[in-house]
């Protein structure tokens with residue numbers, strides 16, 4: 001009897017945990033993503049319109065065509081990249097920037113952690 005009650009309680013607990021825990025893959029957390037951005041991207045990228053650093057401004061980058069920020073000297077490889085920066089394209093690129101679009105001048109080893117990538121992309125989505 002007690003065993004059965006405990007079992008039911010455990011099930012209820014597991015359900016509650018599933019309902020409240022953040023989903024891992026697709027949905028990123030923009031607040032955590034901002035911290036990732038400040039740690040790993042901000043040296044090279046600003047997030048305001050028109051401010052280019054070592055890299056182009058990343059304001060409104062999600063769904064945008066690559067190599068379209070004015071007054072930024074992109075590599076030929078990036079200019080030849082015609083695939084818009086969808087969430088999936090960004091995820092592939094950020095996992096291995098130099099492996100994805102050959103010859104890019106973004107000297108950055110990438111974000112190996114999928115959660116970091118999802119979070120930073122969620123943050124980029126807020127920049128518009």
Ligand code: HEC
Nearest residue numbers: 040041044054055056066067074075078104105106107108
């Ligand atoms: C060491 C400097 C550096 C770091 C660190 C860096 N980037 Fe870049 N990024 C660049 C440069 C330079 C380019 C332009 C690449 C080219 O033209 O080949 C670029 C290009 C990009 C582009 C394409 C922009 C466009 O207008 O098409 C995106 C998106 C991007 N970076 C995202 C990120 C994110 C997100 C991070 C952090 C996780 C990051 N980068 C870290 C230097 C950097």
